[in-house]
Amino acid sequence: MTHDPRALRNAFGAFLTGVTVVTTHNPAGEPIGFTANSFTSVSLDPPLLLVCLAKTSRNFETMTRTAGFAVNILSEAQKEVSNTFARPVEDRFAAVEWRVGPHGSPVFADVSAWFDCSMHEVVDAGDHVILIGRVEGFEDSGKAGLGYARGGYFSPAQSDRALVGAPDMPQQIGAVAERDGSVLLVEDGKGGLRLPSSDLAAGDGVGSFFAYLSTLSGLPVEPGLVYSIYEDTGEKRQHVVYRAALGEGETSALPLFPIDALPLDRVADPATRGILKRYAQESSLGNFGVYVGNQEKGRVHAQVGRG
Structure with missing residues (x-):
């Protein structure tokens, strides 16, 4: 053939x-x-x-x-x-x-x-x-x-929507923010936990989210690679989750949870639980991928570069 x-x-x-x-x-x-x-x-x-x-x-x-x-x-x-x-x-x-x-x-x-x-x-x-x-x-x-990809460059902390597409769909930016083997989770207002996230307002770049994350945690933040891009078909919203590293300093009252003992039973959102489960698995191997799909199914693409 x-x-x-x-x-x-x-x-x-x-x-x-x-x-x-x-x-x-x-x-x-x-x-x-x-x-x-x-x-x-x-x-x-x-x-x-x-x-x-x-x-x-x-x-x-x-x-x-x-x-x-x-x-x-x-x-x-x-x-x-x-x-x-x-x-x-x-x-x-x-x-x-x-x-x-x-x-x-x-x-x-x-x-x-x-x-x-x-x-x-x-x-x-x-x-x-x-x-x-x-x-x-x-x-x-x-x-x-x-x-x-496809003949063009992209950068992990790209400050426009070209990386993730869906310009007519509301976007929520989040992060798996790690320091010393622990991940930052925040209260979801219902007694559970979620990833730190915020809606991307018109005209904002993802830099505004990382500034928010630094204020929220009280720590310097180093943006990392995109970790998950998925559409919530029920909410009609696109979620973009990055990896991020939290710097040195005294943390705020927000808790950090060990990667090998994440309280998944307190995470109500199935998509977020899936992200955290995959992160725990990939952290143990030092080899991370990028998930692309919706809240129920998609594909993890291998990612060349450091773990």
Whole structure:
């Protein structure tokens, strides 16, 4: 069976990914790099990751013969870095601050995370090769990563409605806000608990919600990735739930509940219970996804990037 290559590429593009720049040095010692979103973790023991490279790439010979390479996961403020390394620019590295990593490949400043790897294996895969790297050093900055889907970028704390769509539907923004293995829950006014949330007023961006969350908790808040997007078909309302990290400081009177002992019996809303159950499961693995659907059924999409 044959497929139209463009249609197949568009279908592959429906998968939400992060954005990386893969780097190494050529035989002359010059840094080279290219933008890639075909990246994933492979193994913790041994620590392995992979990235795919087209056989038509001008970097093919260097990348398949190199002793190692680095993967730089771009942060949400680095769209231009992605664009620079996706184009045939003469001196791409002039556009970014970088240094030599512990295994010798270029690693970037201000990224979400970087991994400096030795070459573990090169696997032939049709019109691509799979570069499997063994992680020799890494750094996780805690910055939110840059997202990519269907040929366009999105950022986790995007302050408009383009990320989640449904411009004619009321939206409620919420967060699974965590600190030191515990999650913030608030009273629902009926003796139960719910996630902190607020309606998104006309003209507001999600930044206003995170400002509200900081005031509510009495703590600094670092916005994270989108965690759940669903439509409540009964309320005719779209819910967008983010992950968030609560900073240091004295908490307000609001309680924090341990992730491994969440009081789900006090959470009346089934959709919220489902979010919290999934969060507890994924926290134990350090591997989070994005739920898209309605309050009853949907799909969890894998999310490239830090857990």
